Amino acid sequence: MPDWKEKIHCSFCHKKSTDVDKMIAGPGVHICNECVGLCGEILEGEKLASSTDPRLPVWETLTEEQILEHLPKIAAVQAQVDDNLRDWVGHLRGRDVSWERIGGSLGMTRQSAWERFKSET
Ligand SMILES: [Zn+2]
Known part of the structure; x- marks a missing residue:
């Protein structure tokens, strides 16, 4: 697999x-x-x-426990999205695409893009 x-x-x-x-x-x-x-x-x-x-239930309709139970689910999705973003950036770096272009695509400076993704490439 x-x-x-x-x-x-x-x-x-x-x-x-x-x-x-x-x-x-x-x-x-x-x-x-x-x-x-x-x-x-x-x-x-x-x-x-x-x-x-x-519409989805709003915060006002939820107990604090329900909101607390929801936090790790959001964090897990965030981690998955971060992983996916790193993979896509890694593929671009594999094609020798510059940090400037990657940063530009993400609305950040070349320096910020490099600092965020450098260890994965
Ligand atoms: Zn599902």
């Missing part, structure tokens, strides 16, 4: 790509077929009950 398959998690439910049938990639994030199915059900439910508010 390729290494990257073990590394990729669904950004929504955090299941490994090896534990689901399909994983769809976005910019630094992934979504599994199960979460896509759930999204389909939510959208379908909205069509049937259009009077319900489709």
Whole structure:
């Protein structure tokens, strides 16, 4: 099994790509077929009950414990996005693309891009 398959998690439910049938990639994030199915059900439910508010629960409706439980999930997605960004920057460095161009793409200086990504390339 390729290494990257073990590394990729669904950004929504955090299941490994090896534990689901399909994983769809976005910019630094992934979504599994199960979460896509759930999204389909939510959208379908909205069509049937259009009077319900489709927005996600806001902080005011959550207890402090619920908010605390949510933090590591956000941190895990952030780590995955950071890893993915490093991989993409690494590929560019492998093509001898300058730090100036990489920094420009990310809206940062050449120096900032180098400091952030140098150890991975
Ligand atoms: Zn998922």
